[in-house]
Amino acid sequence: MKPILNKLGEPRAFFGRKVAKNLGISQKALFEKLLPSLEIKIDDDGLINPSSLFLDMPKIKKIILEIGYGGGEHLARKAQENPDIAYIGCEVFSGGIGKLLDKIDRNNIKNIRLYSDDALKILNALEPNSIDEIYLLYPDPWPKTRHNKRRFVSNMTLDVMAKTLTHEGKFHFASDIEDYANWTLAHILDHSEFYWPLQKPASWHEPLEGWQPTRYEQKAKREGRIKSFYFSFEKKLILDI
Numbered sequence: 001m002k003p004i005l006n007k008l009g010e011p012r013a014f015f016g017r018k019v020a021k022n023l024g025i026s027q028k029a030l031f032e033k034l035l036p037s038l039e040i041k042i043d044d045d046g047l048i049n050p051s052s053l054f055l056d057m058p059k060i061k062k063i064i065l066e067i068g069y070g071g072g073e074h075l076a077r078k079a080q081e082n083p084d085i086a087y088i089g090c091e092v093f094s095g096g097i098g099k100l101l102d103k104i105d106r107n108n109i110k111n112i113r114l115y116s117d118d119a120l121k122i123l124n125a126l127e128p129n130s131i132d133e134i135y136l137l138y139p140d141p142w143p144k145t146r147h148n149k150r151r152f153v154s155n156m157t158l159d160v161m162a163k164t165l166t167h168e169g170k171f172h173f174a175s176d177i178e179d180y181a182n183w184t185l186a187h188i189l190d191h192s193e194f195y196w197p198l199q200k201p202a203s204w205h206e207p208l209e210g211w212q213p214t215r216y217e218q219k220a221k222r223e224g225r226i227k228s229f230y231f232s233f234e235k236k237l238i239l240d241i
């Protein structure tokens with residue numbers, strides 16, 4: 001599949017940062033006071049060593065990236081449960097960023113850094129083999145066939161994720177949309193650097209380890225999409241001979 005080039009020659013369609021209409025006064029204040037201390041900027045040299053973002057954490061067990069964290073329910077909970085794991089959250093919707101800032105502030109969470117632009121840009125900028133796990137939970141489904149190419153999962157994004165993940169890295173995915181689950185599985189099975197260790201259809205309804213439903217999973221259930229799909233893909237161990 002050929003990458004889709006946008007007007008800037010970037011290799012896919014992306015619809016930019018979305019600004020919420022009604023950010024509350026306290027959230028606006030968090031954007032001004034808290035976000036700058038957590039926000040990741042990509043320098044001109046375009047390369048990020050993620051450990052350098054967490055110099056105040058002397059012993060980091062792992063570094064985990066979440067793409068499209070929405071209101072940050074999963075990210076904030078995981079970060080509180082695992083204070084020795086460093087988390088990077090990517091989200092483009094200011095309403096969601098505001099909700100997560102509020103959780104970080106209220107709970108004094110220290111192990112999260114934020115990137116507030118297209119996740120693909122930071123995936124490209126992160127040093128190779130630098131991230132232990134990536135979560136993509138309930139990505140925008142783009143259900144119409146002519147819009148499928150806007151889905152986050154593509155051959156190109158899987159290539160970039162494979163580059164960024166460590167040798168034993170994992171890519172966790174969840175969706176309530178069967179067509180997107182099949183799409184993702186098909187892309188993984190076709191990809192030279194990922195595999196699906198469980199390899200049995202029944203397992204795809206088993207929630208990820210330590211799972212609690214995200215906001216979008218709850219919405220899906222309310223709308224009657226009871227059974228979600230969950231995958232933890234792993235990087236293939238490629239031996240240099």
Ligand SMILES: C[S@@+](CC[C@H](N)C(=O)[O-])C[C@H]1O[C@@H](n2cnc3c(N)ncnc32)[C@H](O)[C@@H]1O
Pocket residue numbers: 014018067068069070071090091092093096117118119120137138139140141152214215216217
């Ligand atoms: C359907 S929502 C799911 C939110 C959350 N993961 C959940 O399960 O409740 C998808 C989110 O991904 C964000 N998003 C979409 N494309 C993105 C991208 N390329 N980079 C960062 N965030 C993105 C959207 O703004 C939206 O908040």
